[in-house]
Amino acid sequence: MQNRQNTPKYPLSFDASVREIFPLICSGGRIVICRNPRELDILFDDVLRYRVSLLCVSPQVADYCNTRANELLSSGTLRVLISKGDVLLPSYIENLRGKIFTLYNAYGPTETIANYLHFRIEVPVSAIPIGRPISNxxxxxxxxxxxxxxxxxxxxxxxxxxxxxxxxxxxxxxxxxxxxxxxxxxxxxxxxxxxxxxxxxxxxxxxxxxxxxxxxxIDTQVKIRGFRIECGEVENALLAHPDIREAVVDARGEGTDKRLVAWVVGMDVGSTGRSPLRDELRAHLRALLPDWMVPSTFVFVEALPLTPSGKIDRKALPDPEGDIGVGAEYVAPGNSTE
Missing domain, CATH: 2.30.38.10 (Luciferase; Domain 3)
Structure with missing residues (x-):
């Protein structure tokens, strides 16, 4: 494969940088150092300017590329786009799939040093698999x-x-x-x-x-009022709603104040804070999940915070206080049992 060029997205302290740099150099390719990979518009401009043919990015960066798919297609140089490091949603690549370049969803923890599994994305799917193991x-x-x-x-x-x-x-x-x-x-x-x-x-x-x-x-399982909840299952149910683009679910608080919180990014960011959508989301979740798995709090954000490696930073999620979104006025207990 001639004229292979890659733009490293990950910092040198991150294990993924090893897989971005050395395989390409050993096979005669060229590395393009982006001016500022954290600024997505600058990263994208460098991809076009230096005619990058291989791009390995986080799903969130793939989502940005999806919004500028026509420019990628017009350049005609990108041949392979690999998403890894976090969950790749189908909506992130709806404008990229089936074009002149090949799309992969890859999986490989730091402890394995390699993309242990990969899946070539060719047809629409409701959930994108992480694929099958590579050789050896x-x-x-x-x-x-x-x-x-x-x-x-x-x-x-x-x-x-x-x-x-x-x-x-x-x-x-x-x-x-x-x-x-x-x-x-x-x-x-x-x-x-x-x-x-x-x-x-x-x-x-x-x-x-x-x-x-x-x-x-597995470590995102939480226990609230005696019920064990798999946060990923709630997130997947939220993402099935047509107005939701991204979602993160976690527990906040301690003891009797512990509650399930959902941080969501809507397809139309400007309208996601409206109260009717909160009610829609609750009705949507109750149709798919038990009541005790429905978040009591919805926090609407324009974007989810990311770590330097491009993964969702759960520790940096905004405080839900003041955005409880319970959808009803507070009613004081009427007796000792309540």
Whole structure:
């Protein structure tokens, strides 16, 4: 493939930069250093100016490219666009799919050093899978007893193979927790020890066609009033509403004040704060989820905060206080039971 050029999106401190730089240099390509990759308009202008042919970005950057798809098509130089690092929503690429370049959704934690799974996006889908394992890698979806789960049943994704890290520096406790012996392999690694699996902490399921679907993080499960809630499931239900572009769900508060909060970005940012949409969202969620999984608070924002690596920064989400959006006036308790 001639005249391959890539614009690194990730900082050098992030593991994804290794995969952006060295494979291209080793195969005769050229690296284009963006003037300011955090400013999306500058990044996009550099992609056009330097006729970049390979672009690896976060889903949020892919969404920006989607809004300027006609310019990408007019340039005619982009050949491959890879999204990784977070959940890629179908709406992020609706103007990019099926064009002259190839789209991939890739998955690979820092502990694996590589894009362990990838999915080529060719046809419209309601949820974009993270794909299948690449060569010399294995993927297992296991239950709490380390047993493989059937197709369509959720479990924790475990991955193994040649690129698994040795562990965490000076953290033997965490290494023992996340890097475990591979019960499905008799292979050994360079130091003579047995093969290992990395526990990703990601909730996934097998699809009938052999691809893997990402469902959310296991550590985003919260417990409110005795009910265990998978935040990713609530987020997916919110994203099924036609007026919602992005959504994050988490718990806020402690004890009896603990509540489920949803931060949402609407298709039409200027109108998402209206009260009727809050009511629509509640009705929409109640049709899909039990009442105890419906957020009590909706916070409407123009954009979700991102980390330097392009992932959603949950710690930087705005305080929901003052935007409780309960949709009804407060009524004082009428008796001791209430």
């Amino acid at each position: 890698t294995q993927a297992y979806i296991l239950d709490s007893h380390m047993h493989p789960v059937p197709i369509g049943v959720s479990g924790e994704l475990h991955i193994g193979g040649a690129d698994i890290a040795r562990g965490y520096l000076n953290r033997p406790d965490l290494t023992a927790e996340r890097f475990i012996p591979d019960p499905f392999s008799d292979d050994t690694i360079g130091d003579g020890s047995g093969a290992r699996l990395y526990r990703t902490g990601d909730l996934c399921c097998w699809l009938p066609d052999g691809n893997i679907e990402y469902l959310g993080r």
